[in-house]
Amino acid sequence: MLPSVKIISTFNYGKILSFGELLLRICPDTEGNWLKENSLPFYVGGAELNVATALALWGLPSAYFTALPKNMLSEHLISYLQQKKIDTTAVLFQGNRIGTYYLPKGKDLKNAGVIYDRNYSSFAEIKPKTIDWDAVFTGVSWFHFSAICPAVSQNVAEVCEEALKVASAKNIFISLDLNYRAKLWKYGKEPIEIIPKLAQYCDLIMGNIWAANQMLGTGLDENVQEIGTKENYLNHAQKTSEAIIKTYPKCKYVANTFRFGDPGIEYYTTAFTEGKLEVSQEYSAAKILDKVGSGDCFMAGLIYGLYKKLPVKEALGFATAAAYGKLFIESDATTMSADEVFKTIKNE
Numbered sequence: 610m611l612p613s614v615k616i617i618s619t620f621n622y623g624k625i626l627s628f629g630e631l632l633l634r635i636c637p638d639t640e641g642n643w644l645k646e647n648s649l650p651f652y653v654g655g656a657e658l659n660v661a662t663a664l665a666l667w668g669l670p671s672a673y674f675t676a677l678p679k680n681m682l683s684e685h686l687i688s689y690l691q692q693k694k695i696d697t698t699a700v701l702f703q704g705n706r707i708g709t710y711y712l713p714k715g716k717d718l719k720n721a722g723v724i725y726d727r728n729y730s731s732f733a734e735i736k737p738k739t740i741d742w743d744a745v746f747t748g749v750s751w752f753h754f755s756a757i758c759p760a761v762s763q764n765v766a767e768v769c770e771e772a773l774k775v776a777s778a779k780n781i782f783i784s785l786d787l788n789y790r791a792k793l794w795k796y797g798k799e800p801i802e803i804i805p806k807l808a809q810y811c812d813l814i815m816g817n818i819w820a821a822n823q824m825l826g827t828g829l830d831e832n833v834q835e836i837g838t839k840e841n842y843l844n845h846a847q848k849t850s851e852a853i854i855k856t857y858p859k860c861k862y863v864a865n866t867f868r869f870g871d872p873g874i875e876y877y878t879t880a881f882t883e884g885k886l887e888v889s890q891e892y893s894a895a896k897i898l899d900k901v902g903s904g905d906c907f908m909a910g911l912i913y914g915l916y917k918k919l920p921v922k923e924a925l926g927f928a929t930a931a932a933y934g935k936l937f938i939e940s941d942a943t944t945m946s947a948d949e950v951f952k953t954i955k956n957e
Contacts, residue, residue, distance in 0.1 A: 622670075622750060622916075623670070623748045623749050623750030623751070624670045624671070624672040624696060624748050624749045624750065624751075625661075625664055625669055625670060625671050625672065625749075625750070625751040625753065625912060625916065626672045626673070626674055626699065626745070626746070626749045626751065626752050626753070627657040627658065627660045627661040627664075627671070627672070627673050627674070627753045627754070628657055628673075628674045628675070628752065628753070628754045628758065628769075628772065629655050629656055629657025629658065629675060629732075629754060629755060629757060629758050630655050630657075630675055630676075630708050630727065630730065630732035630733070630757070630758070630761065631653070631654075631655045631658050631673075631675045631677060631686065631707065631708070631732070632653075632654050632655040632658075632707075632708045632709060632710055632727070633651050633652075633653060633654075633707060633708070633709045633710075634651055634652045634653075634654045634709070634710055634711075634712060634901070634941055635649050635650075635651045635709055635710070635711045635712075636649065636650045636651060636652070636711075636712065636713055637649060637711060637713060638713060639713045652940050652941045653686065653689060653941065653942075654901070654902065654940075654941025654942065655675070655708075655941075656755045656757050656786065656788055656904075656905050657673070657675075657753060657754060657755055657757075657758075657905075658673060658675070658690075658941075658942070659902045659905035659906065659909070659941050659942040659943075660753055660786075660905050660908050660909040660912070661673040661690075661695050662690075662693055662695065662942035662943070663905070663906055663909035663910070663913075663931070663942060663943050664909050664912060664913060665693050665694045665695045666693070666694075666943065666944070666945075666946065666947075667909075667913050667946070667947040667950075668947065669912075669913060669916060670696070671694070671695050671696065672695065672696035672697075672698065672699060672749065673690060673695050673696070673697060673699070673700070674699040674700065674701070674745060675700055675701070675732055676700070676701040676702070676703055676704060676730075676731040676732045676734070676735050677700060677701075677702055677704075677707060677731050677732075678702070678703070678704050678705045678706060678707065678731050679702040679703075682707060683702065683707070686707075687700065699744075699745045701731075701735070701740070702731075703731055703734070703735075704729075704730065704731030704732075704734045705729075705731065706729055706730040706731060707730060707731065708725075708726065708727035708730035708732060708733070709725075709726045709727070710723060710724060710725045710726065710727070711723070711724040711726070712724075712901065723792065725792055725793065727761065727793070732761065732765070733761045733762050733764075733765060734762075734764070735764060735765055735768050736764055736768070737764060737767040737768050737771055738771070740768065740771070740772075742771065742772060742775040742776075743775070745772075746775060746776060746779055746781060749776075749781055750781060750782060751781065751782045751783075751784070751912065751916065752772070752773075752776045752781050752782070752783050752784070753783075753784045753785075753786075753908070753912065754769060754772075754784075754785060754786075755785065755786035755787075755788045755908075756785065756786065756787050756788050756789065756800065756804055756807075756816075756820075756824055757788045757790055757793065759803050759804065759807065760790055760793035760794050760800070761793060762796055763796050763797075763798065766798070766803050766807075769807055770806060770807060773807060773810035773811075774810070776810070777810045777859075782812050782813070783810055783811045783812050783813070784811065784812065784813040784814075784815065784908070784911075784912060785807065785808060785811040785813070785814050785815070786815050786816065786904065786905070786908045787804070787814065787815065787816025787817075787820040787821060787824050787825070788816070788820070788904070789816075789819075789820045789823050789824060800823060800824040801823070801824060801825070801826055804824040804825060805824075805825055805826070805856075808825060808853075808857050808860070809857050809859065810859065811857065811859065811860055812859060812860060812861050812862065813860070813861065813862040813863075813864070813911065813915070814853055814857070814860055814862070814863050814864075815863075815864040815865075815866075815907070815908050815911065816864075816865065816866075817865050817866050817867065818833070818842070818845045818846060818849045818865060821849050821852075821853065821865075822849075825853060825856070827848075827849045827852045827853060828848065828849075828852065829845065829849075830845065833845055839867075839877070839891075842867055843879065843886070843888060846865040846867075846879040846881070846886060847879075847881065847886045849863070849865065850863035850865070850879070850881030850886065851881070854881070861882055861883075862880060862881070862882045862911075862915070862921075863880070863881045863882075864878065864879065864880045864881070864907075864911055864925070864928075865878060865879045865881075866878045866904060866907055866932070867879075868903070870893075872895075872896050872897070873893070873894055873895045873896055873897070874892070874893060874894050874897050874933075874936060875891065875892075875893045876891065876892045876893070876929070876932070876933050876936075877889050877890065877891040877892070877929065878907065878925060878928065878929045878932070879925075880911070880921055880922075880924070880925040882921055887921055887922045887925050889925050889926060889928075889929040890926065890929065890930075890954070892929070892930075892933040894936070894937075897936040897937060898936065898937045898938065898939055899935075899936065899937075899938060899939050899940070900936065901941050902935055902938075902940070902941045902942055902943065903932045903933075903935045903936050904932065905941075905942070906928075906931045906932045906934075906935040906942075906943045907928045907929065907931065907932035908928075909928075909931065909943075910924070910927050910928025910929070910930075910931040910932060910950070911924055911925070911928040913927060913928070913931075913947070914927045914928060926954050927947075927950055927951065927954065930950050930951075930953045930954045931943060931945065931950045933953075934949070934950060934953055
């Protein structure tokens with residue numbers, strides 16, 4: 610049994626604030642039957658909202674900060690989030706558009722077929738030096754965002770840095786998910802020009818060895834996938850984690866996910882802290898239902914475990930089981946309770 614996570618002892622157990630763009634995910638079927646049926650199913654999502662939704666479901670004080678236009682749709686969305694026990698006090702009302710994206714069920718957001726419609730959304734038009742961060746961070750002990758936020762626009766990238774400086778000065782724990790969305794980085798900057806400036810403020814960085822290479826410039830053997838062994842992947846996870854913590858001394862935890870297979874799945878994860886790499890149980894299935902939101906669920910699981918002062922290996926086990934379970938849920942956010950997640954954790 611590992612000792613309890615040291616950093617948590619300094620927490621005041623305040624709110625966990627997730628910052629990002631609320632998105633409507635529209636799901637046309639791949640055969641085009643949506644035209645005949647005159648029907649397009651959709652889900653409410655966005656990477657950071659998926660995290661906030663899971664944390665609220667699991668009984669933690671979850672809050673969400675985004676920007677929405679002031680109209681009837683936004684009123685419905687706010688009511689929807691509040692019913693899920695998400696604190697929406699910080700939501701900024703401005704602009705005219707809610708961001709959307711189109712992706713068939715079962716497809717991954719990295720799929721070439723994903724279509725984004727996020728230009729000129731209320732979130733994309735957030736401006737620096739217009740937000741009262743002292744008010745936003747009232748009662749907050751944890752701030753979470755993802756690399757999707759600074760991918761939206763230069764202004765949002767600057768707003769992220771602005772938020773991180775204030776959160777860091779307030780001793781708020783900061784987590785970053787290294788989500789890479791190539792179709793979003795369209796304003797003339799590459800991730801490597803933006804993300805390192807943000808990562809320096811973070812206490813927990815989650816992603817995978819490929820995203821870390823793309824966004825933080827960590828080393829990556831070009832033959833890693835050709836070799837394709839679990840031992841080699843874990844070796845890369847160790848090296849990547851060590852490099853991140855060395856480069857960003859504020860960072861205390863680095864987590865990596867490994868997900869392979871189509872239509873099936875092989876899934877395992879790692880967490881690195883205090884010089885030790887913890888490795889999760891491996892999960893596998895011949896077929897899954899929906900890939901969207903699995904990584905967000907893993908991130909939420911880590912936050913849940915560390916916030917609850919679980920030992921790192923137990924926090925990793927919870928996060929991995931939650932993420933794996935999400936693969937069989939048809940929505941952007943998980944609907945599994947914390948008790949259901951614990952029941953699915955494999956015995957060692």
